[in-house]
Amino acid sequence: MLSRILATAALEFAIARRNRWVLVSVAMMMLFALVLAFAGAAPAGQMTADPLSVTVASLISLAVYLVPLIALLISFDAIAGETERGTLALSLTFPLARTELLAGKLLAQLGVVTIAVLAGYAVAAVVAFRTDGADALAGLGALWRLVWTSVLLGAVFLSLGHAMSCLSRRPSGAAAMAIGLWLVMIVLYDLGLLAAIVADDGGRFTTDFLPLALVFNPADAFRIYNLAASGAVDAASGLSGAAASIAIWKPLLALLLWPLAAAAVARAAFQKVTP
Numbered sequence: 001m002l003s004r005i006l007a008t009a010a011l012e013f014a015i016a017r018r019n020r021w022v023l024v025s026v027a028m029m030m031l032f033a034l035v036l037a038f039a040g041a042a043p044a045g046q047m048t049a050d051p052l053s054v055t056v057a058s059l060i061s062l063a064v065y066l067v068p069l070i071a072l073l074i075s076f077d078a079i080a081g082e083t084e085r086g087t088l089a090l091s092l093t094f095p096l097a098r099t100e101l102l103a104g105k106l107l108a109q110l111g112v113v114t115i116a117v118l119a120g121y122a123v124a125a126v127v128a129f130r131t132d133g134a135d136a137l138a139g140l141g142a143l144w145r146l147v148w149t150s151v152l153l154g155a156v157f158l159s160l161g162h163a164m165s166c167l168s169r170r171p172s173g174a175a176a177m178a179i180g181l182w183l184v185m186i187v188l189y190d191l192g193l194l195a196a197i198v199a200d201d202g203g204r205f206t207t208d209f210l211p212l213a214l215v216f217n218p219a220d221a222f223r224i225y226n227l228a229a230s231g232a233v234d235a236a237s238g239l240s241g242a243a244a245s246i247a248i249w250k251p252l253l254a255l256l257l258w259p260l261a262a263a264a265v266a267r268a269a270f271q272k273v274t275p
Helices: 002-018 021-041 051-075 080-085 087-093 098-167 171-200 204-216 218-230 240-244 249-271
Strands: none
Touching: 002 021, 002 098, 021 051, 021 098, 051 098, 051 171, 051 218, 080 087, 080 098, 080 171, 087 098, 098 171, 098 218, 098 249, 171 204, 171 218, 204 218, 204 249, 218 249
């Protein structure tokens, strides 16, 4: 079983390299990470935090938007594309279970996301160390935490992208569903929560249901855990007050469970696909 998964992953990674997904993903992460790193390195008065921690705080906001987008762009045609080209039927004639095929695709695409994350954060760390190498050492723990949580966030949206790909038999439809999913979960979800907070005016929704709603979204769980663990304040999100009341283990647990739940959704959707 493991050998079949690894063989599938190797093939999928080669396809991703041929289609320039590795290059595009790395270039996107490095470009935006460099911009944020240089912005954070610019002198802005007396700062108590080390330069790497300041950079990490900026990279958290970048990762919330960019890592899910990269994951969905890579994964949206994983099944729909093969169905349209007729290669899925051929793949399923081999002694390869659907779970193994999906796991191999996920492993290869997660490798692409991991490479992009490491490349982007590495160049940002280099800028921080060139600014003040001695002080930047204090932020290595926060940087490492950002790396593995970003990979988990990528795994969530890769599997959700696979589910979208299974629900649509054409890549164009899968792409529309994937972009719609990104808009809802990354952009509109928080806007909806902010509107509900304003309408609730400090009522039961804000005190009882908002913390649960924040943890339920993997992107918000990622943001809350990293900011809480590093002691930073996400003033830009407008939800920092509510996030501060959430125990740190709750977003961490959500981050650990979401990849499993998303993979289960993708596998259930794949079971209904007929090549």
